[in-house]
Amino acid sequence: MPLKNSYTPAAKTSRSAGENHSPIDGDASNLWAEFAQSFRNLVQPLPPPWGELFEPLQTGAVDDLVVIAQIGQSLDGRIATASGHSKYINGPAGLAHLHRLRSLVDAVVIGVGTALADDPLLTVRRVAGPHPARVVLDPNGRLPASAKVFTGDGVRRLLVTAEGTRCALSPEVEVLALPTADRHIAPPAILAALAARGLRRVLIEGGADTVSRFLTAGCLDRLHVMVAPIILGSGRASFILPPIERANQALRMPIRAHQLDDEVLFDCDLSAQRVPIGHAKTST
Ligand SMILES: NC(=O)c1ccc[n+]([C@@H]2O[C@H](COP(=O)([O-])OP(=O)(O)OC[C@H]3O[C@@H](n4cnc5c(N)ncnc54)[C@H](OP(=O)(O)O)[C@@H]3O)[C@@H](O)[C@H]2O)c1
Known part of the structure; x- marks a missing residue:
């Protein structure tokens, strides 16, 4: 399958610059700010190059909610x-994509394992756009009040x-x-509770355990898997699903692939297995 090369909004940057690159990519970011605005104005068709990738996130295919997970x-x-x-x-290109997703959703959700391991802020910094609400799943109250996700920044x-x-x-x-x-x-109860508070577009940002629970429960419309050209050789798997006996029992779905610099984004369509969840109190 040929890779689409249309989704290349960010300025070219080298991989080694990943940890230190400038947070906003100039012209590309200004274009993104305009796009994020038109994304929320549902009557306008979305312009290229981002329309094809982000249009499925505008309105729910199954109900009022749109739930996307992303894994790098x-x-x-x-x-x-x-x-x-x-x-x-x-x-840099993969990280900018993650920040674009954040800027389009109402809420970003992480499990307490990620909050403890990475202490992320979950704001939009690498592109211009609004910050989503931050949600942590912490059933046992393990996360301290000093965690960055709880920072009082409005x-x-x-x-x-x-x-x-x-x-x-x-x-x-x-x-x-x-x-x-x-x-x-x-997971449907989590999404229904968020929807009752007006949070209709939701990004499940990790980690593997959290994304896998939403996937297993049929609660994802879309899954973005960003594949980096590195081999770790050991470490934590992207998904933890119930064991299957045979390869032909694997979860299979329609995908579109996009190249972003030296990374490949798999945009996976999970709408066929998405369970109905409900409606948001107020759509934003
Ligand atoms: N590369 C990437 O894209 C990416 C993204 C995010 C994180 N990460 C990495 O992933 C690792 C953390 O991932 P992880 O899989 O260990 O943990 P995680 O998914 O961040 O958190 C899992 C924990 O969250 C709670 N939880 C999540 N869903 C729940 C539900 N439906 N009901 C009840 N509790 C729920 C549980 O807490 P309890 O344990 O208290 O029950 C669960 O053990 C870190 O190393 C982080 O750096 C990588």
């Missing part, structure tokens, strides 16, 4: 080393936890206490 992985399907180090698997912050878990957080952090079964909170 090595060629051998790892998202982190065995010690949990993942900064950075992807280069952005909405939400903690999804298990009913009965005690949390000592700023009152500005919205706490959603949901029922559990074996400490697992059903």
